[in-house]
Each structure stands twice: as structure tokens, then as C-alpha cells.
Amino acid sequence: MIDWQLIADNRELLVEGMLYSLKLTGTAMLGGIVIGCLLALARLSSFKPLSLFAAFYVNLFRSVPLVLVIFWFYFLIPYFGFQIGPDKSVFITFTLFEAAYYSEIIRAGIQSISRGQVSAAYALGLTYPQTMRYILLPQAFRNMLPVLLTQTVVLFQDTSLVTIIGIKDFMGSNVVVASNNSAMTEMYTFAALAYFCVCFPVSLMLKRLHKRIAVIR
Amino acid sequence: MIDINNVSKWYGQFQVLTDCSTRINKGEVVVVCGPSGSGKSTLIKCVNGLEPFQSGTILVDGTSVGAPKTNLPKLRSRVGMVFQHFELFPHLSITENLCLAQMKVLGRNHEEAHNKGLQLLDRVGLKAHAEKFPGQLSGGQQQRVAIARALAMDPIAMLFDEPTSALDPEMINEVLDVMTQLAAEGMTMMCVTHEMGFARRVAHRVIFMDHGQIVEDAAKDEFFGSPRSERAQQFLSKILQH
Numbered sequence: 001m002i003d004w005q006l007i008a009d010n011r012e013l014l015v016e017g018m019l020y021s022l023k024l025t026g027t028a029m030l031g032g033i034v035i036g037c038l039l040a041l042a043r044l045s046s047f048k049p050l051s052l053f054a055a056f057y058v059n060l061f062r063s064v065p066l067v068l069v070i071f072w073f074y075f076l077i078p079y080f081g082f083q084i085g086p087d088k089s090v091f092i093t094f095t096l097f098e099a100a101y102y103s104e105i106i107r108a109g110i111q112s113i114s115r116g117q118v119s120a121a122y123a124l125g126l127t128y129p130q131t132m133r134y135i136l137l138p139q140a141f142r143n144m145l146p147v148l149l150t151q152t153v154v155l156f157q158d159t160s161l162v163t164i165i166g167i168k169d170f171m172g173s174n175v176v177v178a179s180n181n182s183a184m185t186e187m188y189t190f191a192a193l194a195y196f197c198v199c200f201p202v203s204l205m206l207k208r209l210h211k212r213i214a215v216i217r
Numbered sequence: 218m219i220d221i222n223n224v225s226k227w228y229g230q231f232q233v234l235t236d237c238s239t240r241i242n243k244g245e246v247v248v249v250c251g252p253s254g255s256g257k258s259t260l261i262k263c264v265n266g267l268e269p270f271q272s273g274t275i276l277v278d279g280t281s282v283g284a285p286k287t288n289l290p291k292l293r294s295r296v297g298m299v300f301q302h303f304e305l306f307p308h309l310s311i312t313e314n315l316c317l318a319q320m321k322v323l324g325r326n327h328e329e330a331h332n333k334g335l336q337l338l339d340r341v342g343l344k345a346h347a348e349k350f351p352g353q354l355s356g357g358q359q360q361r362v363a364i365a366r367a368l369a370m371d372p373i374a375m376l377f378d379e380p381t382s383a384l385d386p387e388m389i390n391e392v393l394d395v396m397t398q399l400a401a402e403g404m405t406m407m408c409v410t411h412e413m414g415f416a417r418r419v420a421h422r423v424i425f426m427d428h429g430q431i432v433e434d435a436a437k438d439e440f441f442g443s444p445r446s447e448r449a450q451q452f453l454s455k456i457l458q459h
Contacts, residue, residue, distance in 0.1 A: 119267050120304035124318035124370065125294025134317060139308050 017173030036102030109144030297367030357388030
């Protein structure tokens with residue numbers, strides 16, 4: 001089923017592909033969480049235009065297939081006169097797209113903290129930013145950490161979609177090796193196994209983390 | 218110290234406070250009581266601006282709470298508040314709970330804040346628990362920490378919002394003892410509570426509220442001796458049987 005010799009011959013390409021996928025995942029996670037956090041705060045704001053904008057953003061990205069967003073940025077941004085190339089394009093796409101999903105998780109996390117905690121922080125004289133930074137977000141992030149990381153596992157799998165615009169991420173480098181050597185079955189079986197070997201142990205770890213956090217609370 | 222003048226508040230169409238006026242002088246202990254839903258918690262939360270109100274004024278040490286240009290965080294840092302459900306910060310140790318606002322709001326350095334915190338923790342009898350987390354303490358202990366946390370800010374007045382309502386009966390006294398001691402030291406206090414024994418022993422004045430109105434505002438002896446309003450008489454006859 002798997003041609004190990006072929007894989008060994010192309011190991012550089014495959015390792016580079018995996019590093020690309022991980023880098024894209026990591027960047028989109030960090031950027032997505034930061035932007036998602038701002039979106040969540042905006043959405044919970046009592047200032048209407050801000051919360052409407054955040055709601056619009058989130059609903060838009062959550063209602064459009066990821067493939068379409070990848071195409072949209074790749075083909076349409078140059079049309080408006082920005083030459084950013086496929087690499088930058090997907091890093092931006094994934095960050096913006098994931099921000100919508102992260103923001104919903106973060107919003108739920110913030111709403112899981114009781115109003116009383118915010119009142120207590122205000123009553124001590126803390127300002128809104130201080131209350132968020134020292135009281136609300138640390139508690140909210142602790143509660144939502146397992147869900148955020150689960151979303152990141154999904155994100156890692158979704159990064160394989162960049163293959164369709166010719167990027168050599170892990171999936172993309174498998175496609176290259178497969179078509180150059182007419183080894184579709186072998187390479188795609190290998191790719192599936194590799195994705196499984198990364199994602200499944202992480203999922204197991206997250207399950208244990210979830211239990212531990214539940215105990216702390 | 219605290220001047221409440223004709224304060225009214227609505228939730229949409231529903232009026233929760235109607236023309237509430239009273240005054241709490243420096244060093245005075247005032248108990249606010251009344252049936253649930255009478256607006257007493259809402260009124261006390263208006264005093265430090267946790268709840269907005271639509272008409273009337275509240276002055277705390279001369280500063281208008283409702284005025285748009287008032288620096289609310291600054292005003293709140295001078296008024297301590299204790300909540301029904303303690304609201305200690307569960308992700309921070311007891312010491313960190315005591316130090317956070319001292320350092321971030323008052324700009325005290327860590328050593329100063331730490332010493333102040335430990336001193337107050339000692340005063341509420343919990344110095345041994347300084348390094349624990351809120352979840353490891355009983356309700357009564359948590360509420361005493363919450364009082365210490367408020368006192369660490371050197372408040373000019375203290376607001377208590379049903380501080381013993383969420384406690385098991387055997388823990389109520391340890392919290393009331395701390396409050397009694399505080400009153401004896403001359404702290405200005407406004408307490409929403411159903412503890413009529415505490416009111417009798419400690420309060421100077423009792424305010425009785427019903428349907429969002431201050432129905433009775435009288436010196437303690439007068440209130441317990443001969444309440445004027447029928448509603449307060451009914452309330453007392455029910456609550457004092459215990």
C-alpha cells in the first residue's frame with residue numbers, strides 16, 4: 001500500500017510540506033485568536049455599530065465555504081491591484097477565516113463567566129480593559145482552551161485545501177510526488193496516515209486536558 | 218457622605234425604583250431591608266454606578282455618580298462593595314485577590330499591597346489561608362476575604378449587598394462579626410440584609426423598601442419599636458418570628 005522507498009526519496013519535499021502546513025496552522029491560530037478575541041469583545045459591546053460589524057463579519061465567513069474564500073483572495077485580490085502571491089494570500093485567508101470561528105468560541109467562553117465577576121472587578125475600581133485583561137479573559141480562556149485547540153486540529157486538516165491553488169503544503173507535496181511517479185494510491189494512503197498520526201494523538205491529549213480543567217473548576 | 222436624591226430607575230417600561238431619597242452620614246450604619254424584588258439591591262448598586270439610573274442624583278463624598286464626566290472607576294475604588302455571592306476571583310490566590318486592585322488601581326507596589334493584604338487577612342482571621350485559592354475556602358471564609366479585599370482599598374464607605382444570604386446558617390455569624398467590628402470602628406456602611414438581629418445590634422438607621430420605594434426611613438429603635446407603615450409592620454411580624 002505504501003511505497004516507503006518513494007517516500008524516502010522525496011523526504012525533503014514532504015518534510016518541507018509538513019513544516020509549511022504547521023506554519024500556516026500556527027500563524028492562523030495565533031492571528032485568528034487575537035482577531036477573534038477583538039471580534040468577540042466587539043460583538044459583546046453595547047456600542048451597536050461595533051457589535052453589528054462583528055456579527056456581520058462572523059456570519060459572513062461562517063456562511064461561505066473555505067475553498068471559496070481561498071479562491072476569492074487568490075484570484076480577486078490581484079484584480080483590485082494588489083499583487084500578494086499565493087503564500088501571503090493563504091496566510092491572510094486562513095487568519096481571517098479562522099478568526100470568525102475562534103471569535104464564536106471566545107464569545108461563548110466570555111459569556112460562561114458570571115456577570116458578578118465583572119461587577120466585582122468594576123466595584124474595586126478596575127477599568128474595562130483591566131477587567132478584561134486580569135479577570136475575565138484569563139478565566140474565559142481557561143474554560144475554552146480545549147475547544148480552541150480542537151478547532152485548531154480542524155484548522156490543521158483544513159490547511160490541506162491550499163493545495164488547490166498549487167501551494168506545496170504537506171498535501172500539496174504528496175500530490176506532486178504522487179503525480180510525478182504515478183503513485184496515487186501509495187501517496188494518498190501515506191498522506192492519510194500522516195494526518196491521522198498528527199491529529200489523533202492531539203485529540204486524545206485534548207480529551208485529557210478537558211477532564212483536568214473540568215476538575216479544577 | 219452618600220446623598221441619594223429622588224432616584225428613579227426603569228428596566229424598559231418597568232419601574233424598579235421610584236423617587237428614592239435618603240442620606241447616609243459619615244460613620245453611620247444603615248440597614249436596607251424589605252421583601253425580595255423591592256429594589257434594595259438595585260438601589261445599593263446605583264450608589265457605586267454598577268447600575269445606571271435614569272433620573273435623580275446620587276452624591277458620594279460630593280461626587281455625582283450619574284454625571285457623564287465622573288470618573289467611575291476612581292469613584293468605585295473609594296467605595297468598597299461586598300456581594301451576595303462573594304465574587305472572589307477564582308483563578309487568583311487569596312493574596313492575589315487582595316493585591317490586584319491595590320496595585321493596578323491605587324498604584325501600590327507589590328510589597329506594600331502584600332503587607333496591607335496580609336494585615337487585613339489577619340484581621341478577618343484568615344492569615345493562614347493566604348496562599349490558597351478561593352475554591353478551597355468555605356463560603357463564610359470567602360465572604361470574609363471579600364470584605365478584606367474591599368477594605369484593602371481604604372474605602373471611605375462600604376456597601377454590603379445581602380452578604381450573608383448565600384451562606385449556610387453556621388457561617389453567617391463569622392461574617393456578621395467582622396461587619397460588627399467594622400461598624401464599631403466607625404466605618405460608614407450601607408447594608409442590604411435580612412439579618413434583623415444584626416440591624417438591631419449594629420445599625421443606626423433602618424430603611425424599609427417595597428415596590429421600589431423607600432417606605433420607611435427611621436432610627437433603629439423607632440423602626441423596631443413602632444414602624445409607621447402597615448407594610449413594614451407586616452414584614453417585621455413575619456421576619457421576627459424566627
